[in-house]
Amino acid sequence: MSFVSKPRFHHPRLPRNALGLTRRDYEGAMSTLCAGCGHDSVSAAIIEACFELDLPAHRLAKLSGIGCSSKTPTYFLSKSHGFNSVHGRMASVATGANLANRDLTYVGVSGDGDTASIGLGQFAHAVRRQVDMLYVVENNGTYGLTKGQFSATNDRVSVGRKGQRNAFEAIDLAVMAIQLGASFVARGFSGDKDQLVPLIKAALTHRGFAFIDVISPCVTFNNHFGSTKSFEFVRDHEHSVLATDYVPYHETITASYAEGEVIDVTLHNQCRLRLRKLDSDYDHGDPVGAVRYIMDRQAQGEVVTGLLYLDTGDDDLREKLELTSRPLNSLDEDALRPSPEVLESINASLR
Amino acid sequence: MSFVSKPRFHHPRLPRNALGLTRRDYEGAMSTLCAGCGHDSVSAAIIEACFELDLPAHRLAKLSGIGCSSKTPTYFLSKSHGFNSVHGRMASVATGANLANRDLTYVGVSGDGDTASIGLGQFAHAVRRQVDMLYVVENNGTYGLTKGQFSATNDRVSVGRKGQRNAFEAIDLAVMAIQLGASFVARGFSGDKDQLVPLIKAALTHRGFAFIDVISPCVTFNNHFGSTKSFEFVRDHEHSVLATDYVPYHETITASYAEGEVIDVTLHNQCRLRLRKLDSDYDHGDPVGAVRYIMDRQAQGEVVTGLLYLDTGDDDLREKLELTSRPLNSLDEDALRPSPEVLESINASLR
Amino acid sequence: MKTNEFVLKFANVNGSGSASANALVARAIFRMGVPVAPKNIFPSNIQGLPTWFEVRASARGYLGRREGIDLMVAMNPQSWDDDIASIVPGGYVLYDNTFIQKFERSDITPIGVPLTRLVNKRFEIPRERQLFKNVAYVGVLAALLGIDVGILEEMIARQFRGKDDAIRANLEALAIGRNYTLETFDCPLDVRVEASDAVGDSIMIEGNAAAGLGCLFAGATVAAWYPITPSTSLAEAFERFCSRYRIEEETGKRAYAIVQAEDELAAIGMAIGAGWNGARAFTATSGPGISLMGEFLGLAYFAEIPVVLFNIQRGGPSTGMPTRTQQSDIISCAYASHGDTRHVLLFPADPAECFEFAIEAFDLAERVQTPVIVMSDLDIGMNDWTTRPLATDPDRRFDRGKVLDADGLDAVERFGRYLDVDGDGIPYRTWPGTHPEKGAFFSRGTSHDEYAGYTEDGTVNVRVMERLLRKFDTARSLVPAPVYGQDTFGATLGLIHFGSTGAAIPEALEMLTNRRIRVDSMRLRSFPFPAEVADFILAHEKVFVVEQNRDGQMRSLLINECDIDPARLVPILIFDGFPVTATRVTELIAAAVGHGSAAGGSEAA
Amino acid sequence: MKTNEFVLKFANVNGSGSASANALVARAIFRMGVPVAPKNIFPSNIQGLPTWFEVRASARGYLGRREGIDLMVAMNPQSWDDDIASIVPGGYVLYDNTFIQKFERSDITPIGVPLTRLVNKRFEIPRERQLFKNVAYVGVLAALLGIDVGILEEMIARQFRGKDDAIRANLEALAIGRNYTLETFDCPLDVRVEASDAVGDSIMIEGNAAAGLGCLFAGATVAAWYPITPSTSLAEAFERFCSRYRIEEETGKRAYAIVQAEDELAAIGMAIGAGWNGARAFTATSGPGISLMGEFLGLAYFAEIPVVLFNIQRGGPSTGMPTRTQQSDIISCAYASHGDTRHVLLFPADPAECFEFAIEAFDLAERVQTPVIVMSDLDIGMNDWTTRPLATDPDRRFDRGKVLDADGLDAVERFGRYLDVDGDGIPYRTWPGTHPEKGAFFSRGTSHDEYAGYTEDGTVNVRVMERLLRKFDTARSLVPAPVYGQDTFGATLGLIHFGSTGAAIPEALEMLTNRRIRVDSMRLRSFPFPAEVADFILAHEKVFVVEQNRDGQMRSLLINECDIDPARLVPILIFDGFPVTATRVTELIAAAVGHGSAAGGSEAA
Ligand SMILES: Cc1ncc(C[n+]2csc(CCOP(=O)(O)OP(=O)(O)O)c2C)c(N)n1
Numbered sequence A, B: 001m002s003f004v005s006k007p008r009f010h011h012p013r014l015p016r017n018a019l020g021l022t023r024r025d026y027e028g029a030m031s032t033l034c035a036g037c038g039h040d041s042v043s044a045a046i047i048e049a050c051f052e053l054d055l056p057a058h059r060l061a062k063l064s065g066i067g068c069s070s071k072t073p074t075y076f077l078s079k080s081h082g083f084n085s086v087h088g089r090m091a092s093v094a095t096g097a098n099l100a101n102r103d104l105t106y107v108g109v110s111g112d113g114d115t116a117s118i119g120l121g122q123f124a125h126a127v128r129r130q131v132d133m134l135y136v137v138e139n140n141g142t143y144g145l146t147k148g149q150f151s152a153t154n155d156r157v158s159v160g161r162k163g164q165r166n167a168f169e170a171i172d173l174a175v176m177a178i179q180l181g182a183s184f185v186a187r188g189f190s191g192d193k194d195q196l197v198p199l200i201k202a203a204l205t206h207r208g209f210a211f212i213d214v215i216s217p218c219v220t221f222n223n224h225f226g227s228t229k230s231f232e233f234v235r236d237h238e239h240s241v242l243a244t245d246y247v248p249y250h251e252t253i254t255a256s257y258a259e260g261e262v263i264d265v266t267l268h269n270q271c272r273l274r275l276r277k278l279d280s281d282y283d284h285g286d287p288v289g290a291v292r293y294i295m296d297r298q299a300q301g302e303v304v305t306g307l308l309y310l311d312t313g314d315d316d317l318r319e320k321l322e323l324t325s326r327p328l329n330s331l332d333e334d335a336l337r338p339s340p341e342v343l344e345s346i347n348a349s350l351r
Numbered sequence C, D: 001m002k003t004n005e006f007v008l009k010f011a012n013v014n015g016s017g018s019a020s021a022n023a024l025v026a027r028a029i030f031r032m033g034v035p036v037a038p039k040n041i042f043p044s045n046i047q048g049l050p051t052w053f054e055v056r057a058s059a060r061g062y063l064g065r066r067e068g069i070d071l072m073v074a075m076n077p078q079s080w081d082d083d084i085a086s087i088v089p090g091g092y093v094l095y096d097n098t099f100i101q102k103f104e105r106s107d108i109t110p111i112g113v114p115l116t117r118l119v120n121k122r123f124e125i126p127r128e129r130q131l132f133k134n135v136a137y138v139g140v141l142a143a144l145l146g147i148d149v150g151i152l153e154e155m156i157a158r159q160f161r162g163k164d165d166a167i168r169a170n171l172e173a174l175a176i177g178r179n180y181t182l183e184t185f186d187c188p189l190d191v192r193v194e195a196s197d198a199v200g201d202s203i204m205i206e207g208n209a210a211a212g213l214g215c216l217f218a219g220a221t222v223a224a225w226y227p228i229t230p231s232t233s234l235a236e237a238f239e240r241f242c243s244r245y246r247i248e249e250e251t252g253k254r255a256y257a258i259v260q261a262e263d264e265l266a267a268i269g270m271a272i273g274a275g276w277n278g279a280r281a282f283t284a285t286s287g288p289g290i291s292l293m294g295e296f297l298g299l300a301y302f303a304e305i306p307v308v309l310f311n312i313q314r315g316g317p318s319t320g321m322p323t324r325t326q327q328s329d330i331i332s333c334a335y336a337s338h339g340d341t342r343h344v345l346l347f348p349a350d351p352a353e354c355f356e357f358a359i360e361a362f363d364l365a366e367r368v369q370t371p372v373i374v375m376s377d378l379d380i381g382m383n384d385w386t387t388r389p390l391a392t393d394p395d396r397r398f399d400r401g402k403v404l405d406a407d408g409l410d411a412v413e414r415f416g417r418y419l420d421v422d423g424d425g426i427p428y429r430t431w432p433g434t435h436p437e438k439g440a441f442f443s444r445g446t447s448h449d450e451y452a453g454y455t456e457d458g459t460v461n462v463r464v465m466e467r468l469l470r471k472f473d474t475a476r477s478l479v480p481a482p483v484y485g486q487d488t489f490g491a492t493l494g495l496i497h498f499g500s501t502g503a504a505i506p507e508a509l510e511m512l513t514n515r516r517i518r519v520d521s522m523r524l525r526s527f528p529f530p531a532e533v534a535d536f537i538l539a540h541e542k543v544f545v546v547e548q549n550r551d552g553q554m555r556s557l558l559i560n561e562c563d564i565d566p567a568r569l570v571p572i573l574i575f576d577g578f579p580v581t582a583t584r585v586t587e588l589i590a591a592a593v594g595h596g597s598a599a600g601g602s603e604a605a
C-alpha cells in the first residue's frame, strides 16, 4: 500500500515542505501541560524536525509511558497513531510494535521517572537490542505528574519541594546508554531549539536505537539541576501568598549558544544550570572517551549537550533477528501457514 | 540481646577461629547443584571468608532471588536466616531487611539472569542507595535453572546450546555498578579461591554497597565466555551418545595466578577464558579510570579480575536516611508511639 | 430556608490556587459547628484544566455527596454551561462580572461581583492578583452565607503565623470581597450558615493523613512506596508526622525509615524484607501498583510474612480515571497473585477508621503473619471528612503475634517455622539474629515442609496449604466485625455496603423509608467475613450490595466465600467515579424493588 | 495377564540421561499400537535429584495417571523404599543387582540384572557407561515386556541418522540388556505388550510442542517470552518450527520474530505492542509470570488490543512447585488486573486441543480485540500424550476481526475507534500507517471516549465499560462450546471438568458406574461460559466440579458468572501436583455422595 497525502486547505503563505505540508499538519491537540513547561518545547522541536524531514506523519508511530512527558505525544503529530501505554514500559511496547511493522518510524517519549526508575530495566534492554527508534527522555529530575517527588536523575545535592535533601547518586541516562551499546546518544536542552531540532532529525534518520536525553525543566516542581539554595528561595517567596496548589504562569526558558560554548541558564527557581555544547572537533566514535568526557565535565558542574556518541555500523534489532524485508503485519495465510501436506508430514513424524 | 555461641562437639583437630568455631559451623545443607558447578566454589569461598572473619553466623542474613545461584544460600551458613525470595527482586527485600535491623550483616546472592535481566532495575537502585550489603552475582552467562538460555551478560559472539548466535551486547555489571556509584566493586573467578576469599572478606567488612561479579562457569549449559566454536564443539561430541537430558560429571575448574598476570582458563566446553588479575599499583579510587581500564581490556578479549573500585567515604543508606543507631525492629511502644496527649493535640489542631 | 443544609460548589481552573481558598470556606463552616463534606474533584494534570470543589453542609449529618447545587461559585468559563445547569431551581450563582454579563437561566439568582476589577485595583503582581481573587470570593461567600468572618480571619492568621505581610494582604482581600457584597446585596441569603453544635468533638481530616497517623501510632518503622495518585499523600503524611514525632531527642536521628522506591515491585519487596526482619513495615499504592505487587503478595502469603498495604482505590481498569474514586480492586486484592491465595482486607469507611484500621492492620498482619490490605479509596483518602476524633487505647500493646525470642527458642525442642503448634493454623516465627544456634530457617516461596525445608512432596505441600486455610479461618474471628445501621433486623430487605459508600447510606435509608421501602443495613469492615455476615444475608429475603464497580465484585466475594445463593444478592452498582449519592442508591433500589425483577418484588411493609 | 494394560515406572537420578531412554520405551509401546501416557516427574534442579518417569499403557484408552505400579525400574537408591512400596502386589521390580542384593517385599517379583557390570565390560568412558546403562535397561524391558526390538532399533537409527558410530554403540547396549534378560528370565512377563491397533491414526506429542505448532499455523509472527518452567518449551518449539517452516525461500530471511525478553512484563509488553501494530503476537508463561503480567493485561483489556497468552500452569502459590502440575490460576487469569476486568480463557485438554486452541486463540483475540489466555498446564505441556492428529481446515482464513484498511477508512464519515457500530460491543480498529489522513487514534489505558480521546467524564467511561461487558457477552457465542461425556443427560448428578483432568474422567465415570453412581459429565473449554453451561448445571441436582486447586476456583467462577446457587456445585479438589487419577476422583465423589453431606445423598439409580 502506498499513500499520497491529500493536503488540506491552508493559508497560502504558510511554508510547505516537500510533501506540500505545513507545520500545522504536524501539530497535535492542544497541550494541557503547565504554561512554560519544557516538555512543550520538545513537542515543538519534534514537530519542526518532522516537518523539515518531510516525514509523512501517518508513517510514524509515537509511544509513551505515563507522566507529563508521556502525555506529550497527544500534542504533536495528530495524524500519527499513538500509544500511551503504562508507566515505565513504553520500551517493550515499542519493541513489539517495531517487530510487527519494520516500515514505520518510531518515536518514544518518556520521562526521567518513567525511564530511570520504574522503566530502567526496559530502557537498558531496548538499548541492548538496538531497537530502531528515537527514544526521548524529557528529563526534569522530578515526577511532574505526581507533584514533585525526586527522580533518579535528580542531582544529589538538590533540595525538594518540601525541603528534603536528595542523598542519592543521580543516574546519567546518556552514560548508561553509551555503556549499554546504544548507537546514537545525545543530550539536548528543551530551550535550545537550534540544537535540539537537528539532533532529533539526526536521530529520526538513524538506524538503530537513538537516545536523546533532553533537559526539560519542570516549571512547577522545579527542584532539579539546582543548587542547594533553590527550594529555600522559592519557599521564602511563596509564603507571602496563600496557596499550596497555585501554579504560577511561567514563560518558557530558552537558550541559544554556539558549539564549544558554555552558558548558564537561569531556571524558574532562580538557580542556574550550566550547559556546555560539544565542540565541533569532539570525537563521536569513542564510547569510553565519551563517558570520560561527560563524567569529567559533570565533576566541574557542567552538563554536556550535543551528539555524544554515534555508531552507524551496528545491526538494529530487525537485522539481528534476520527479519524478512516485508513487514510482518502484512503477511497473510499464504506467507505464514505451512501447507496441509506439511502438517500431515509432521503428524506422520509423530507416529 | 547478646549471645555467646556455644560450640558444639567437634573433632579436636579441626582448626578453630576466634569464636571457637570450625569451618563446619559455617557450612550449609548439601548442595543439589551439578557436580563441578562454579557456584559451589563460591559457597565454599563465602564459608571460608566468614570463618576467617570470625563472623557469628546468626548475625548474618543471606538473601537471594531464583536460579541455581540463588539456591546456594541453602548450602552455606546453616545457622543464618535465609530468604529465597522471587526472581530478580532480592535487592528490594535486602534493602527492607537492612532498614529493619541495621546490626546484621547482609549477603545477597544472585545470578546473571536474576540481576542483569529481570532484576536490573532493582540492582541499579540498590547500588544508588548504597544499601550496606555484599551483593554477589554468580555469573555464568546463562540461565542455568531454566536450562541454558542466553543471559544478558553473555558475550555477544557466543553460540548457544541449540546453535543460536547471541547478537546482543553483553551487560558488564561491574561497569554498571561503578557508574551508578557503588562504593566497592570487584570481579572474581569461582575457581580462584586465593583471590575470591579475600575479596569476599573485604566486601563483608565494607560499609555500603559491595558488589562482586564472580565468573562462575555453568558446567552443564556452558555457553558463556566462549568463542564462536564452543557450542559446535560440544554438539559434535555429544551426538555420539543418546541423551539430551544427560549432565556429564565435571570436575570443578580452578585457577591460580598472581597479581598483574594473565591466564587462560579452559572451560568445560573446551573454550578459553582469559583472565587478567589487577596489578598491585592499580588505582582503586578512580571510577572513570576503572571503567576505561575494564573496557579497554575487554576489547583485548580479557576479563579483568580483582578489586576494581573502592570508595570508603560515602554514606550508606542508613546514614543517608539518618537512622537511629538502635535497630528499628528493636523499638517498642515507648519508643515509637506518641503519647495520648500528642494525639489529643493533633485532634485539637483538626477542629 | 436552607440553613446549614446546602451544597456549595466551586468551579475553577486547576493550578490557580483555588483549592486552598475553597477548603478555607469548608473549614470555616465546620468551625461554626456544622458538619461538612468537601469533595475535591480534580483532573489528572497540573495546571489549566477544570476542577471543582463541592462542599455539602448538613446539620443532620448527611454527608454523602448530593446532587443539586444550591450555590455555585462559577469561576471557570470552560465549564460554565454545565456548571450553571447543575444549580437547583431557586439556587444561586456567584460569578465574576468583570467578564460575564448575560445569563440564560431565569430560575436561579445570579450574583455578579467584579472580582477581577476589585482585586486588580489593590494588587499589582499577577501571582497575587490570581491568588487574592480567590481570597476575595471567600470574602464574598462569608457575606452571602453569613460565615463568621472572625473565624476566617483567625484561620488566615494561624496559617501565616509569623508572616505579617501575608496576613495583612490576605485579610485585605477577604475584606474587599466581603465589604462589596455586604454593600451590594441583601445578606445573608436563604442558603446560609448559622452557628451550631452539630459537630460535637468531631475533627476534619483526610483519610490518607489519618492513615499516616495510624501508621505512626501503630509503630510502623519502615515505609517503602512509589508515588501514585491517590495514595501519595498517605506516605507523605507518614513522613511529615514522623519527622515531627519520631526524632530521637538526644541524637536528632530518626526512628523510622522511608524509602521512595524505584517502582511498586521494589516498594512491596522492601516492606516484605523489613517485615521478615521484624520491623512493622508498609507500603501504599493504587490501581496499577496493585497489579504490579501481585507476585510479591503471593510470596508473603506463602512464606507467611507480615506486611501492610494501603490500597487507595481509584477508577480502573488500567490507568483508568486516576483522579476519580472507585471500589473496583476487591477481587484483585482478595485473591491477589497466581495459585491459591487469599488475603486479609480491611474496609475503612471514613478517616477515623483509616486511623483505627491502620493500627489494626499491623496487629493483624503480625498476628496472622500475612499481608493485610487496607482498602481505602480516593474519596476517603484525599478529601477532608468530618469524622470522630482519632483515638487509641494507650494501654494496648502492639500485638506482635507469635514471635519467639532467644528464651522462647531455647524452650522448644526443635523449632519448626511452619508447625501448627496451637491448632489455629498460625505458626511461630523468630527474627534473624535472635539465637546463635537455634531458630535459623530459610524463608522461601517454593513449597516447603513444616521446618521450612524445601520439598517437592505433594502431600506435604497439601498439608501446608490446608493449614493456611485454617489460618485464614482463624483470621475470621480476629478481624473487625461488621456494623449495623439498626439495632435489630426487622425488614425482609437488607443492604450491604462498605467503605466510602457508607457516607450516603443513612440518608438513602431515610429516602427509602419515605418511599415505604424498609431496609436493614450492614456495613462490612473486613475480609474474611465474620460468620455474622452470612447470618445477616440469610435473615433477609433479598440483600442489596451497594458498591462502586461495574462487576459487583463484593457481591461475588460474598457469594463465593459465604456459599450464598446469588439470587439473594442484588447488585447496586455505581461506578462513574464520583462518590455515590443517596438519591442514586435510592433510585436504583426502588427500581429493583418496584420493577420486581431483580429484587423479586419483596417490598417491605 | 496385564497385556497392554499396565503402569511402568522408572526411578532415576536426574541429569543421568534417563528421560530419553524412558521416552524411547514409551514411544516403542505406542508404535506397537498401544495407547500410552508417559508422565515425567522431575525435580526443580538440573542434576542429582530423584526423578521419575511413569508410563501407563492402556489398550482401552484410559490414559489418566493410575496408582499402583506393575513394573518398577528402580535405578535410584535415594528413593528406593518409596519406589518399592508403590508396586502392586504381584508386580515386578527391575533393579541393578551389581549393587543391590536383598529385598523386603515378598509379594513382588524382583528382577535383578547386573546392568553396571554388563555395561562397564563393554564401555570405558564414564559418560558412555552412564548413558549406555540406560539403553541397556531399555533392552531389558524390551525382553521383559515383549517390545518389538525392531521398533527400538529403527527409532535409534532414526535418531542418530548419519552417525553410524552412535547407532552401533546404542544398538550394542540395547542388545546387552536384551540378550542377558532373554537368557536369564522367562520372557515376556504377564505384564506385556502385544501389537495392537488401538491407537488408530493418533500421534504422540507434548502439548507445548503442539501449541507451538498451532502458533505457526495460526500465523503468529511475533513471540516474546521469558524462560520459566513449564512454559519454556512452548516458545522453544515455536522457534524450532519457525526456523524450519518460516524462512523466506529467496532470501533466507525470517517471517517471524522471537525475542527472549528481560522479564515477563517486557514479554507481554512486546506482544501487546506487536498486536497493536497488526501482527499476531503471543507470549507464554507460568505462575509468577502471570502475576507480573497483570498490569499489562488490564491495559490490553481496556485499550482493546489483541494478544495471546499461554499460561502453562504449575503448582502455586508463589514459586511453589515449579515442576508439578496444577490448575490454580483460574481466578487470577479470569479477572487479571485491578479494576473491573475479565478475560477470555481457553482450556485445552490435550495436545491436539493445544494446537487447535492456539489457532482459535489468535482468531478470538483479533475478533474480540482482547487478551486470550490459553490455560494449559505442566501435565499437558511437558508430557507426551497419545492424541488425535493435528488438523486444520486449509480453507479457513485467519479471522483478523474488524480491521479497516485505507478504503474502509475512506468509506466511514468519522472513524471512532471505540464506537459500537454493529451493536455487538466490538468496535473497529485500524493499524498505524494505514491512511495518511484518517484513522489515526491514540490508544491509552486512561479513560477515553468513543473516539479514543481522553476523558474524565464519568458517564462516558461508564458507557465504554458497559460496552466492554457487551463485547464479552458476544465472546460467549464465539468461544469453543463445552463437550459432553454422554449423548444425553440421564443422571441427577453431573460432573464438570476441564483441561488435563479430562484424561482421568472416562475411567472415573466407569468406576462410578460400577459403584452404581451414575454421573453425566461436561468438559468446559472456555470462559466466558456459553449458555449451555448453566443449562447443564441446572439440569442436575448436584454437580461435581473437579479441579486441581485448593480453593475450587472454577467452581467460584461458575457460581459467579452463571449466578448459580453454590449448594449445587460440589468441589472435588486434588492439588498435590500430580496428574489426577480416576481412583481419586471416584473416591472423592463416592465419599461426597455416600456421606450424603455435600452432595445431598442424591445417588443416582
Ligand atoms: C505503575 C504506576 N505507578 C505509578 C504511577 C503514577 N505516576 C504517574 S506519572 C509518574 C511519574 C512521572 O514522572 P516522569 O516520568 O519523570 O514524568 P514527568 O511528569 O516528570 O514528565 C508516576 C509515578 C502510575 N501511573 N503507574
Ligand SMILES: Cc1ncc(C[n+]2csc(CCOP(=O)(O)OP(=O)(O)O)c2C)c(N)n1
Pocket (backbone or CB within 6 Å): B066, B067, B068, B069, B070, B086, B087, B110, B111, B112, B113, B114, B115, B138, B140, B142, B143, B144, B145, B146, B151, B218, D226, D227, D228, D229, D264, D288, D289, D292, D319
Ligand atoms: C518471575 C519469574 N520468571 C521466571 C522464572 C524462572 N526462572 C527461574 S531461575 C531463572 C533464571 C536463572 O538464571 P540465573 O539468575 O542466571 O541463575 P543460574 O541458574 O544461571 O545460576 C528463571 C528465568 C521465575 N522463577 N520467576
Ligand code: SF4
Pocket (backbone or CB within 6 Å): A032, A033, A034, A036, A037, A038, A039, A068, A069, A140, A144, A145, A217, A218, A219, A220, A221, C046, C047
Ligand atoms: S508539572 Fe512540571 S512537568 Fe508537568 S506539565 Fe507542569 S511544568 Fe511540565
Ligand code: SF4
Pocket (backbone or CB within 6 Å): B032, B033, B034, B036, B037, B038, B039, B068, B069, B140, B144, B145, B217, B218, B219, B220, B221, D046, D047
Ligand atoms: S545447571 Fe549450571 S548453574 Fe545450574 S547447577 Fe548445573 S552447573 Fe550450576
Ligand SMILES: [Mg+2]
Pocket (backbone or CB within 6 Å): A067, A111, A112, A113, A138, A139, A140, A141, A142, A143, A144, A151
Ligand atoms: Mg520527570
Ligand SMILES: [Mg+2]
Pocket (backbone or CB within 6 Å): B067, B069, B111, B112, B113, B138, B139, B140, B141, B142, B143, B144, B151
Ligand atoms: Mg546464570
